[in-house]
Amino acid sequence: MLSAEEVEQIIYSGLPAVAGLGLKVEQAGERRSRLRQPFNENMIRPGGTLSGPTMMGLADAAMYAAILGALGRLEMAVTQNLNINFLRRPAQRDLLAECRIIRLGRRSVVLEVTLFSDGDEEPVAHVTGIYALP
Amino acid sequence: MLSAEEVEQIIYSGLPAVAGLGLKVEQAGERRSRLRQPFNENMIRPGGTLSGPTMMGLADAAMYAAILGALGRLEMAVTQNLNINFLRRPAQRDLLAECRIIRLGRRSVVLEVTLFSDGDEEPVAHVTGIYALP
Amino acid sequence: MLSAEEVEQIIYSGLPAVAGLGLKVEQAGERRSRLRQPFNENMIRPGGTLSGPTMMGLADAAMYAAILGALGRLEMAVTQNLNINFLRRPAQRDLLAECRIIRLGRRSVVLEVTLFSDGDEEPVAHVTGIYALP
Amino acid sequence: MLSAEEVEQIIYSGLPAVAGLGLKVEQAGERRSRLRQPFNENMIRPGGTLSGPTMMGLADAAMYAAILGALGRLEMAVTQNLNINFLRRPAQRDLLAECRIIRLGRRSVVLEVTLFSDGDEEPVAHVTGIYALP
Numbered sequence: 001m002l003s004a005e006e007v008e009q010i011i012y013s014g015l016p017a018v019a020g021l022g023l024k025v026e027q028a029g030e031r032r033s034r035l036r037q038p039f040n041e042n043m044i045r046p047g048g049t050l051s052g053p054t055m056m057g058l059a060d061a062a063m064y065a066a067i068l069g070a071l072g073r074l075e076m077a078v079t080q081n082l083n084i085n086f087l088r089r090p091a092q093r094d095l096l097a098e099c100r101i102i103r104l105g106r107r108s109v110v111l112e113v114t115l116f117s118d119g120d121e122e123p124v125a126h127v128t129g130i131y132a133l134p
Numbered sequence: 135m136l137s138a139e140e141v142e143q144i145i146y147s148g149l150p151a152v153a154g155l156g157l158k159v160e161q162a163g164e165r166r167s168r169l170r171q172p173f174n175e176n177m178i179r180p181g182g183t184l185s186g187p188t189m190m191g192l193a194d195a196a197m198y199a200a201i202l203g204a205l206g207r208l209e210m211a212v213t214q215n216l217n218i219n220f221l222r223r224p225a226q227r228d229l230l231a232e233c234r235i236i237r238l239g240r241r242s243v244v245l246e247v248t249l250f251s252d253g254d255e256e257p258v259a260h261v262t263g264i265y266a267l268p
Numbered sequence: 269m270l271s272a273e274e275v276e277q278i279i280y281s282g283l284p285a286v287a288g289l290g291l292k293v294e295q296a297g298e299r300r301s302r303l304r305q306p307f308n309e310n311m312i313r314p315g316g317t318l319s320g321p322t323m324m325g326l327a328d329a330a331m332y333a334a335i336l337g338a339l340g341r342l343e344m345a346v347t348q349n350l351n352i353n354f355l356r357r358p359a360q361r362d363l364l365a366e367c368r369i370i371r372l373g374r375r376s377v378v379l380e381v382t383l384f385s386d387g388d389e390e391p392v393a394h395v396t397g398i399y400a401l402p
Numbered sequence: 403m404l405s406a407e408e409v410e411q412i413i414y415s416g417l418p419a420v421a422g423l424g425l426k427v428e429q430a431g432e433r434r435s436r437l438r439q440p441f442n443e444n445m446i447r448p449g450g451t452l453s454g455p456t457m458m459g460l461a462d463a464a465m466y467a468a469i470l471g472a473l474g475r476l477e478m479a480v481t482q483n484l485n486i487n488f489l490r491r492p493a494q495r496d497l498l499a500e501c502r503i504i505r506l507g508r509r510s511v512v513l514e515v516t517l518f519s520d521g522d523e524e525p526v527a528h529v530t531g532i533y534a535l536p
Contacts, residue, residue, distance in 0.1 A: 015185055051149055051191070052190070052191070052194050052213050052216070053187045053188075053190055053191030053194065054187075056186070056187055056190045056191075056216070057185070057186070057187030057190075060186050060187065078220065079186050079220055080219070080220055080376070080398070081217070081218065081219050081220070081349055081398060082186070082190070082216075082217070082218050082220075083215070083216070083217040083218075083351060083485045083530065084215065084216050084217075085214070085215050085504070085505075085512045085530060085532065086212065086213055086214055086215070086216075087504065087505040087507075087512060088505070102487070102489065102525065102528050103487075103489040103490070103524075103525070103528075107375065107400070108348070108400075110487045110489060110528065112514075112528070122505075123504065123505070126504050126505075126512065126514070126530065128485065128487060128528065128530055130348070130349060130398070130487065132375070132376075214510070214532070215483050215532060217351045217396065217485060219370070219371075219378045219396060219398065221370065221371040221373075221378060222371070236353070236355065236391065236394050237353075237355040237356070237390075237391070237394075239355075241509065241534070242482070242534075244353045244355060244394065246380075246394070256371075257370065257371070260370050260371075260378065260380070260396065262351065262353060262394065262396055264353065264482070264483060264532070266509070266510075283453055319417055319459070320458070320459070320462050320481050320484070321455045321456075321458055321459035321462065322455075324454070324455055324458045324459075324484070325453070325454070325455030325458075328454050328455065346488065347454050347488055348487070348488055349485070349486065349487050349488070350454070350458070350484075350485070350486050350488075351483070351484070351485040351486075352483065352484050352485075353482070353483050354480065354481055354482055354483070354484075
């Protein structure tokens with residue numbers, strides 16, 4: 001299986017923009033992943049909340065990381081559906097994503113991601129998604 | 135009502151990151167909006183497809199633009215739910231979003247966005263979303 | 269290709285409960301379908317609105333009808349994802365579903381359904397869904 | 403707070419069709435609910451799977467039960483959005499719903515429901531939903 005570092009490198013090579021944001025894969029394996037998006041002034045919108053695309057991008061990366069952790073190096077997994085509920089304004093702190101695989105099928109994977117502001121127990125967003133496997 | 139340029143300025147002031155991407159509001163009003171995300175090397179991932187967050191960010195901005203076009207300057211409308219189905223790989227061309235308001239309620243707005251690659255009739259993604267009104 | 273009557277028979281044989289509700293396939297073909305759920309006292313809840321499951325069931329049947337109309341007799345198409353936004357209380361009248369195929373792929377079909385109360389132009393619910401093909 | 407029996411009575415009075423199906427509220431409170439849909443021949447479709455509407459109806463009732471358990475008797479809570487991922491064919495056994503409140507807000511509640519076939523640890527469907535509060 002891949003280490004968190006290897007998963008991070010695969011994600012970086014697949015999404016250079018993500019690398020630019022300094023996203024970290026803290027854990028990937030056992031059908032789960034944990035990612036951290038370090039806080040960055042560019043992610044703020046007036047009013048102080050992080051942008052929706054920042055949250056959606058982190059959730060999408062967390063789903064991909066969980067799949068790589070479960071299935072190993074996999075070229076062509078693609079997001080098929082992503083459904084996000086925004087729950088509260090994130091703080092101006094690192095954003096954490098905790099992802100678990102709900103179902104690992106032959107043709108597709110269904111996943112769930114909960115997003116938190118670092119140090120806060122109440123989630124800021126909840127995401128479910130479907131990845132199609134090659 | 136606001137002009138497309140005024141709507142664009144409100145979106146830029148609300149999402150500086152979007153301004154950086156050169157997003158254009160081509161039309162906003164009559165419960166619809168049309169936005170263009172000019173093609174940009176940074177949006178590409180290996181394999182040549184645009185990133186999911188690029189598409190989700192454009193769709194979210196298109197929903198906000200349609201609401202501004204319908205309700206005028208509005209500070210605190212926030213995305214409550216966004217559901218996206220990815221349909222095919224976008225081309226390495228401008229990305230267009232065509233948004234319509236499905237229901238304009240007192241407390242929330244339900245919208246639909248279809249994303250296209252410029253010059254291609256087949257959509258690359260379909261989005262529905264809920265915005266909560268202040 | 270199948271006629272609306274043939275599509276209705278396939279749906280009835282696949283969902284006897286639907287047959288019991290007297291659901292009618294008014295049109296199926298050209299990547300679209302139109303279904304009618306005749307009004308029925310059992311569908312009412314206090315307050316007079318039709319039940320959510322009635323609406324979700326009609327939308328699911330409309331998606332299946334559109335796929336049968338496009339691909340012909342197909343045993344094992346199954347709903348993979350359904351996302352519904354409830355827009356307003358339906359009237360105590362027939363419920364209509366207008367469905368279109370957004371993308372017809374090799375492995376899956378993405379569809380959109382709008383639900384109306386008969387005689388009313390404003391939709392009562394909007395649905396998107398993914399069907400997995402065998 | 404309401405007992406599971408009281409919650410069940412409120413749901414029955416709100417959805418007579420559900421009462422007809424013998425749905426049981428096994429637990430409601432502490433931001434969670436657990437419901438059981440006893441197996442019933444009418445729920446089967448050829449191939450032996452339970453119908454989608456049966457699963458969506460049980461999930462919707464479980465969300466309502468969790469809200470009643472958290473907020474007490476509440477007339478006008480209505481489902482605003484429901485997103486369901488179907489994971490595998492349910493067995494011809496009772497269907498169980500385990501629901502938790504993800505966020506309890508002033509104006510809306512976001513919930514998650516996992517559906518199981520009785521005696522099976524692998525879920526058959528996963529649902530997220532938004533209820534609007536009066």
